[in-house]
Amino acid sequence: MMPLQGPLPIAGIFLMSQSKPSLLIVDDDLPTLELYQRELSGDYLVLTCQDGSQAEQLIETPGLCAIILEPTLSGGEGWKLLSHLSKLKNRLNFSVILCSSSDERKRGMKEGALVFLTKPVLPATLHSLLDQIVTEKQTQSNQRLERGS
Numbered sequence: 001m002m003p004l005q006g007p008l009p010i011a012g013i014f015l016m017s018q019s020k021p022s023l024l025i026v027d028d029d030l031p032t033l034e035l036y037q038r039e040l041s042g043d044y045l046v047l048t049c050q051d052g053s054q055a056e057q058l059i060e061t062p063g064l065c066a067i068i069l070e071p072t073l074s075g076g077e078g079w080k081l082l083s084h085l086s087k088l089k090n091r092l093n094f095s096v097i098l099c100s101s102s103d104e105r106k107r108g109m110k111e112g113a114l115v116f117l118t119k120p121v122l123p124a125t126l127h128s129l130l131d132q133i134v135t136e137k138q139t140q141s142n143q144r145l146e147r148g149s
Contacts, residue, residue, distance in 0.1 A: 020045045021134050022063040026055045026081065027070040027099070032119075036068065039123030044130065052081040059088065066095045066133050068126065069113075072102050079111070086112030095133050097126070 023044040025036050028051065037046045045063070049055050052073060059067070067085060071078035085096050089112065098108040101119040108116040115129060 020063075021065040021130075021137075022047060022061050023066050023068065023130065024049070024055060024058050024061065024064060025068045026050070026052070026073070026078070027068070028073050029070065032070075032099075036123060036126065040127060040130070043127070052077040052084075055081055056084070059085065059094075060092065064092065064094045065137055066097055066130055068097045068099055071098050071100050071104065071108060079107075082108070082111050082113065093137065097129065099126075 021044055023040060024047045025033055026049055027033050027036075030050070033048045033050070037048055040046050044065075047058050047061060049058060050073075055067070055069075058064075069078055069082060069085075071082055073081070082096065082098070085094075089096060095114040096112060098113045098116045099119055099121045100108075100116070103116075103118050105116040105118075114133070117125065117129075
């Protein structure tokens with residue numbers, strides 16, 4: 001398992017398998033990061049970080065299909081990051097999944113999240129949701145290719 005002290009080096013991403021979709025998890029709770037990384041890394045290239053500034057360095061990772069975000073990061077940083085992500089998600093084609101023990105579902109959905117899950121969130125729930133997101137993105141990509149030919 002990769003250490004979780006900070007973001008993975010961007011250059012290192014290109015050395016890993018491009019056959020797996022990339023996933024970014026932003027949460028300041030280390031046990032949550034470790035659990036999600038362990039459970040999802042079989043099917044996804046899982047990037048993790050514990051604050052918004054680290055996340056901003058990773059959001060343009062090639063193949064990034066989803067960002068799992070705890071919006072209540074210290075100092076309101078998670079909500080600020082969500083606002084920033086909402087402006088980029090169409091250009092970069094990723095989905096934002098909010099996972100929080102604070103039920104602010106309406107705010108999260110209004111600010112651009114695809115889904116709001118209340119913690120504790122089982123890894124199996126995340127895995128199922130991510131599978132749906134990846135399948136939908138692949139279908140959309142195939143449709144664009146067919147229209148372009």
